[in-house]
Amino acid sequence: MTSKLYAITDSQLLPGDSLFSAVAAALQGGCKWVQYRDKSADHARRLFEAKHLLTLCNQCQAQLLINDDVELAKNSGAHGVHLGQDDTNPVAARLILGSSAIIGVTCHASLALAQQAINDTANYIAFGRFFPSSTKPDARPAPISLISEARAQFGNTPIVAIGGITLDNGKQLLDAGADMLAVCHSLFSASDITEHARKFINL
DSSP, X not given: OOOSEEEEOOTTTSOTTHHHHHHHHHHHTTOOEEEEOXXXXXHHHHHHHHHHHHHHHHHTTOEEEEESOHHHHHHHTOSEEEEOTTSOOHHHHHHHHOTTOEEEEEOTTOHHHHHHHHHTTOSEEEXXXXXXXXXXXXXXXXXXXXXXXXXXXXXXXXXXXXXXXXXXXXXXXXXXXXXXXXESHHHHTSSSHHHHHHHHHTO
């Protein structure tokens, strides 16, 4: 995981074609990981958008992951999927997507869930929320110390921090041992997304 920035899209924040221009701007700033997150039931539009994002990511040697939807990840050709605790089991997702797919799992504030995800062949584990989040305001909080505990317990397994992360608070998560910062509103609501992406990467 060479880039510290893991950009997560938001269908309400980035409606229509603004999704593509915003992600392109983040990629131009050096972002190498993008998660497409859209909870709507418009399967045709979601497939179109995922395929278009994949083209943008491939042009920049970046990875595209799909939030929660294994079938969309497969049908779009995305590089992988990010799973919540109520979504498809990582083992089942691996059978569908293949051995080379990237599979990440949300583990909230639980080292036990992280261990289970690793046992189930997850490529990375995600913890959070660490700060108040506009994307998931009701998410359970996690202490920053959890990252250093996870680093000590799980060795080189990549750790993603998520939840209310900004340029002002991100460095303390990296200092605690996080490999990447998953960012949505702080990045995509910026007036200059490319420059904001660069600043995150330079943390």
